[in-house]
Amino acid sequence: MHVGNARYLKPGDVPGTIPVFPLTGALLLPGGQLPLNIFEPRYLAMFDDMLAGSRLIGMVQPVFGDHVDSDPSSEAPALCQVGCLGRITSFAETGDGRYITSLTGVCRYRLISEVRTGKAYRSFKIAPFISDLSGADDERGVDREALLSAFRAYLDANKLEADWESVERASNTTLVNSMSMMSPYGPAEKQALLEAPDLKTRAETLIAITEIVLARNFGDVDTRLQ
Template identity: 70%
Template structure:
């Protein structure tokens, strides 16, 4: 997989230890683009270190049962996604505007003590994400687009349908999953789907439940 100016094809192309950025409700998937507004000092330090090094950051949600205030020190979800900083700017008031490009999902292993203000973990990458060995043809594209259109209509939203039609199934499913306005549990379910078809089916199912509840975008919480 090419991300920015780098190529990631095998596990040895990735570091054994990555810094993690816990952020509730954020979803990064392979080939996706996640914009971030960085302002906390510990995460400014994290991005400074990443920019000076391999530019890699692990996005992960706090454990779903954990309070949001515990994101920096509490339990984390076990599956996240590794991203490369591909866009970076300073705002002039101490913040960074960053874009992360998704590389591959990972499973957290043990935490590594570093003495730094942010957390770092050993991780196990999802190799299928690096190789792209997914059956894109297994995705029910017609049903996915039907549900997507219904959701847009219910919320009086528009889409660039020309770009949607041009997108391959992998980009389409991952982009729609990241753009979806659902809650942390739904985002984690989409992240942890075992393959592309399962992610598409999960996205369809969640959206259909929301539509059945009246079409609003954040009334469903997975149990």
Template identity: 65%
Template sequence: MQVGNKSYRMEADIPGRVPVFPLAGALLLPGAQLPLNIFEPRYLAMFDDAISSHRMIGVIQPAFENAVACCGPVEDLCRVGCLGRITSFAETGDGRYVITLGGICRFRVIEEVEAGRKPYRICGISPFLGDLEASDDGADVDRAALLESFKAYLEANNLEADWSSVERASTVTLVNSLSMMSPYGPAEKQALLEADDLKTRAETLIAITEIALARDSDDYGHVLQ
């Protein structure tokens, strides 16, 4: 996995402990980018420490109702997050950072470790090493079905999209971008994150979209084909 100027190929490239940024409803995926606006003092400190060391931050959701949470002392976090590398940042002049994280790999939280005098949380993690291989080109994804569900969602909500850009996007970019941009809640975002592969993620996104459309429609029997 190439993220910014750094390659991540093996477990030794991933630190065993990383600062974590709990964000409800946020989704970062391997190979994708997530813009963030950082303003809380504890996360400003986290960013300063990360940029001066390995440039990595773990994005993870707080545990929500019916979520599978971590064990023991980190039961208030979901068990799976995604590790991101800071690939760009800018100071706003009013005490904020605007940064971009490039997704490296998903991780499972093992434990929360003593942060000392740091105001942010640090967790021991186990990386999903398969994410570093970046071998899934999306050939098994039903791209037509994904685009059809996306189009139906846009029409149902009176929205438009730049279809020329959509059609030019690779299947990998399309699946991950639509997953990250989707307006769904924490449970749906976590399901998309934890999908086993790109094909499963696409199928999950289509299913979530069908459910949303059916729920908002007078015709509950209508299902996208």
């Protein structure tokens, strides 16, 4: 995986311990870009440290729904076990104490154990998803027509528009991952998309979620390609 000025090709290229940024509803996938507005002092400090270091930060969601065993707004909420490592690839100061940054996804990871560092932010030992480091998703098996049909149905139902020329030019990987990251779905759906084992499964998951949302909110909607 080539991200910014760095290459992450093998497990040894990824730190064994990383700082994590818990954020409900945020989805970062390998190769994708996630813009962030940083304003909490502990996370400002984290970005300062990482800009001077590896530039790598782990995005992860706090545990949600019926499985919550701690307050997500607390200093140390319970976290989902799978997140995505991102590299800081753009950074700007706002003049009022905030940072506007963008993370580019490197690879997914699984949390192993928390590490006490004495910092205000949290750090964890992780196990990276080695398959993500190849930077090449297997695009075979992705039902592009079904994906575009579900996307078109969602746009039509919500009276939204898309740049269809850009959509048609996009690869299956770009299409599936971009749609997953930009989708307006909840934390559980975002986590399911993150944890999908391959691109084909992620596409199928996204289609299924979209069809369920359309049926629930708008009744029977024809998602067949027109």
